[in-house]
Amino acid sequence: MVSFPTSLSEIELSRRNRRVAYFFVGLGLFVVGSTVAYNVALERLEGVDQSIFASLEFVIQTMTTTGYGQDSGIWSHPLMFLFVVLAQIAGIAVSFFTLRVLVIPLYSRTEVDLDSRLTPKEDHVIICEYRRDSAVLLDELRELDIEYVLISSSEENARDLSDEEYSVIHGSPQDTEAFERASIDSARAVIADAGDANVDTILTVRTLRPDIETIVLTDDDDMRDVLLDSGADTVLSPRGVLGYRLAEKAVSSLRSQLTDTVGLGGDIEVTEIPVHPGSQLVETRIRDSNIRERTGANIVGAWIDGELQLPPSPDAIIRPNTVLLVSGEHSALEEVSDFTRPARSLRHHERVVLAGLGEGGEATQSTIAEAGIDNVTIDIEDRESVDVVGDAGEREVLYEAGIETAGAIIIGLPDDSSSLLTTVLARSLNPDIEILVRVSDTDTTGKALSAGADYVLSVPRVSARMIARELRGEDVLAPASQVRFVRVSASPFAGSTLAESDIYETTGCRVIAVTDNSEFSSTVDPQREFTGDERLVIVGTDEAVQQFEKRFDVSPTEAVSE
Numbered sequence: 001m002v003s004f005p006t007s008l009s010e011i012e013l014s015r016r017n018r019r020v021a022y023f024f025v026g027l028g029l030f031v032v033g034s035t036v037a038y039n040v041a042l043e044r045l046e047g048v049d050q051s052i053f054a055s056l057e058f059v060i061q062t063m064t065t066t067g068y069g070q071d072s073g074i075w076s077h078p079l080m081f082l083f084v085v086l087a088q089i090a091g092i093a094v095s096f097f098t099l100r101v102l103v104i105p106l107y108s109r110t111e112v113d114l115d116s117r118l119t120p121k122e123d124h125v126i127i128c129e130y131r132r133d134s135a136v137l138l139d140e141l142r143e144l145d146i147e148y149v150l151i152s153s154s155e156e157n158a159r160d161l162s163d164e165e166y167s168v169i170h171g172s173p174q175d176t177e178a179f180e181r182a183s184i185d186s187a188r189a190v191i192a193d194a195g196d197a198n199v200d201t202i203l204t205v206r207t208l209r210p211d212i213e214t215i216v217l218t219d220d221d222d223m224r225d226v227l228l229d230s231g232a233d234t235v236l237s238p239r240g241v242l243g244y245r246l247a248e249k250a251v252s253s254l255r256s257q258l259t260d261t262v263g264l265g266g267d268i269e270v271t272e273i274p275v276h277p278g279s280q281l282v283e284t285r286i287r288d289s290n291i292r293e294r295t296g297a298n299i300v301g302a303w304i305d306g307e308l309q310l311p312p313s314p315d316a317i318i319r320p321n322t323v324l325l326v327s328g329e330h331s332a333l334e335e336v337s338d339f340t341r342p343a344r345s346l347r348h349h350e351r352v353v354l355a356g357l358g359e360g361g362e363a364t365q366s367t368i369a370e371a372g373i374d375n376v377t378i379d380i381e382d383r384e385s386v387d388v389v390g391d392a393g394e395r396e397v398l399y400e401a402g403i404e405t406a407g408a409i410i411i412g413l414p415d416d417s418s419s420l421l422t423t424v425l426a427r428s429l430n431p432d433i434e435i436l437v438r439v440s441d442t443d444t445t446g447k448a449l450s451a452g453a454d455y456v457l458s459v460p461r462v463s464a465r466m467i468a469r470e471l472r473g474e475d476v477l478a479p480a481s482q483v484r485f486v487r488v489s490a491s492p493f494a495g496s497t498l499a500e501s502d503i504y505e506t507t508g509c510r511v512i513a514v515t516d517n518s519e520f521s522s523t524v525d526p527q528r529e530f531t532g533d534e535r536l537v538i539v540g541t542d543e544a545v546q547q548f549e550k551r552f553d554v555s556p557t558e559a560v561s562e
Contacts, residue, residue, distance in 0.1 A: 034059045034087060045077040062087045115169050115181055117162055121147050122186045125471065128173035128201050129153060129194040132217070132238070133460035136442055138166050140464040143546035146471060149182040173201045179208055189213040191467060192232075198223070202230045215470050217463065219360070234470055238463040239360030239438075243412060245481070246436045247352075247367035249274070249455055250408040253341070253434050254350050254373060258334050262485065264513045264537050265520035270300065270327040272482060274454040275340045277320040277432050287314035295335040297328030300512050300539060303482060306449040308541055310510040321454055325483060325539070327512060350374065353401045355392035355422055356412040357385060360438065364410055376401045393421040398429055408434040411453075416444040420451050427452030457482070461542060484545045487535050490514070492552040494532030498524060507548040509540035 039055035042048045124147035130137055134150060138161075141148045150168045152158040158170040171178030173194055184190070184205070190212055192201045198216050205214055216232040218224070224235045248260040253274065261269040275281055281289055291299055302312040303323040309316060310325075318324075326336050350373050354364055357379040365385065368375045378401050379386045390397035392413060403409065409426050413419045416439050426435055437453045439445055441460070448456040465484065493501045504510055514521050516534040538548060548554075 030090070031056070031059055034090070038083065038087070041079070041083050045079055059087070062090075118149065118167055118169065121149060121167075121183045123188045124148055124183070124186070126151065126179065126182045126184060126187050126190045128190065128192045129197070130191070131193050131195070132463045133440075133442060134161060135164070135166070136460040137464045137467060140468055140542070140546070141471075143543075143550060144468060144472060145550065149187075151178050151182055173197070174204050176204055176208055179205065184208050184212070187212060189215060189471065191215045191217070193217040198227060198232075199230045202227065202232055206231045215467065217467075221362070236463075236466050236470070237360075238459055238466055239412075240363040241466065242438055242457050242459060242462050243360030243362075243364035243410075244367050246410050246412070246438060246455070246457060247364040247371075249436055250352050250410055250434065251368065251371040251373060252337065254352070254407045255371070258330070258337055259371075261330060261333060264327065265515045267329050268327060268513065268520070269330055269333060270325065270485070270512070270539075271333055272455075273324045273326055273333075273337050273340050274434060275318055275320065275322045275324065276434060276454075279340045281318045281339055282320055284318050285314065286312050286316050286318065289318065289339075291324075291326070291336055291339065294339070295328065295332045297326050297332040297336050299324055300327050301325035301483070301510065303449075306446045308483065310504070310508065310540060310544075321449055321452070323455060323482060351376065351402065351406045353378065353398070353403055353406045353409040353426075354412070355401075355409060356414070357383070358412070358414060361412055364412065376406070391418075393418050393425065395425060395429070398422075398425060403429050403433065406430065406433055408436065410436045410438075412438040414440070416441050420444070420447055423448055423451040423453050455482070465542070483539055484542050486538050486545055486549075487515075488538055488549070488552075488554045489532075490530045490534040490536050491532040492554055493530045495529065497527050497529050499526040503538075503548065507540065507551055508544035509538045509548045511536050512539050513537035 035052065035056045035058075038058055039050070039052050042050060042055065125141065127134075127137070127148055127150045129152065130150060134152075134157075138148065138150065148167055150158075150161065150166065151171050151173050152161070152168055153170070153172050155170045158168045161168040169178070169181055171181065173179075173192065174197060187209070190205050192198050192205075192214065193216075194201045198218060202214060202216065205212065213234075214232050215234045215236065216227050217236050217238065218227060219237065219239045221237055221240055224237070227235045245260070249272075252258045252260050252271075253276070258271055261271040263269050286299060286302070289299075291297055299312060301308060301310040302316065302318075302325060303309075304312065304316050304319065305321075324336070324340065326333055328336075352368050352373055352375045354361060354368070354375055354377045357365065357377050361377075361379075362385075365375060365377060376387045377385060378388045378390065378392045378397060380389065380391060382389045388397060388401045390400070392398065392411070403426055409422075411419050411422050411426075413422065419437055419439060423435055423437055426433060434455075435453045436455045437448045437457075439448055439456060439458050442458045445456045445458050498511060511524050514524055514528070514534050514536055516531075538545060540548065
């Protein structure tokens with residue numbers, strides 16, 4: 001059954017479609033305004049009282065250049081002639097913008113010189129063949145005010161992104177001419193994600209700029225040394241980091257010892273803790289959970305029904321799939337972790353099912369094995385490390401892997417549709433199992449949570465964060481996480497209090513800790529007046545942190561370390 005949006009806010013449009021929508025709205029307002037203005041001017045300057053529809057006809061005749069018909073001889077006042085002249089000029093302008101904004105982009109497939117759309121670049125980043133949802137990274141850079149040029153060997157992809165107002169050119173990153181068109185002489189860094197062509201890309205860059213910073217992304221850890229020997233300054237493996245993170249989360253859930261916390265300062269740490277279906281906290285309101293009274297830890301935020309609440313509403317109900325963002329001393333966080341687990345009588349074996357042993361899967365398996373937890377691997381390819389050969393989206397395959405008695409399943413399949421199917425099946429076969437999912441499309445995150453996943457990480461989002469960290473010195477939780485942490489200077493708020501700063505109201509971020517040379521405080525007094533010398537630990541979604549940095553013109557001063 002086809003579902004239709006119930007409100008305008010639920011309709012999601014691309015940049016191009018938004019531009020078309022804005023054009024038509026603006027055109028409608030212009031026509032209405034011109035009609036009313038002409039009707040009033042005709043009555044007051046010429047003494048002619050005519051129907052508003054006749055005035056509308058005049059405006060349409062002007063904009064379509066079809067003539068003025070019956071109105072052509074009734075003007076005598078100088079201001080009336082001036083109004084008509086302006087209307088004629090406006091009609092020509094509307095015709096021009098109609099062609100440029102609507103007709104040409106939507107219906108013309110003639111050759112477009114994408115280079116001509118670029119504005120002059122300096123101190124920018126050149127991105128080569130980015131394959132992890134380009135829009136996520138480019139939006140990240142744009143929000144951080146980092147100039148960039150993306151080189152894409154796919155002409156169609158380059159044109160589509162350029163039409164969406166991204167800075168993209170068509171060319172091969174193994175061609176020096178493409179880098180020259182991207183102004184490599186004035187660039188600050190090159191980011192390469194060209195797969196098997198990464199080495200060729202690095203060598204091409206080094207022939208042009210031996211001194212430029214080169215960051216390379218790869219999904220094959222065996223290529224790390226080769227890429228470094230080829231001239232890469234930094235090699236990032238987002239899928240490996242993400243696989244390691246999901247494995248850590250599974251280990252922490254099955255064991256009472258937390259291994260995935262982040263230190264904020266002093267003895268205070270922060271972590272994300274999923275609430276298991278059999279936990280005593282399920283169906284409890286935040287205010288009634290008494291977590292602070294029982295453990296001394298603070299609930300900083302919570303993912304509830306796929307939405308991050310900072311801070312969570314005291315009346316919010318903790319449900320399965322809720323992820324609590326908790327800060328406190330390490331022992332307090334471990335006590336909270338105990339509350340979120342199911343009762344001992346309901347717990348299953350300490351065994352993890354790994355669905356998909358491809359990109360990033362080896363990092364997941366090795367982390368689970370190092371923790372001394374049994375694991376069963378599923379993959380469609382028969383390899384030495386695969387225990388069950390088959391499609392993880394089939395019920396019989398999951399049964400063979402022992403899904404009904406496993407404590408957790410980590411789903412890292414290359415196709416998001418298969419991951420969603422496996423999530424639904426795993427939840428139906430074992431309602432109490434913890435499900436951790438890796439997705440390749442950021443928009444699939446919400447779908448995975450709705451399908452029954454407890455914890456979801458997006459490859460494009462993690463990749464963009466890792467690149468932002470390299471370019472800005474910014475770090476995030478582990479860095480793969482559902483939220484982002486940064487430490488920034490309090491100088492924009494010197495002389496004001498936290499309550500007066502309106503940080504949460506204007507950006508959606510929350511200040512969870514304040515540190516200066518003399519003290520560290522995880523209990524932030526809203527009435528504390530900042531001197532400007534402090535550093536604030538900020539937490540929020542990626543979009544919220546980007547908005548914070550842009551609004552207050554601050555950059556991370558120090559990474560939040562593990």
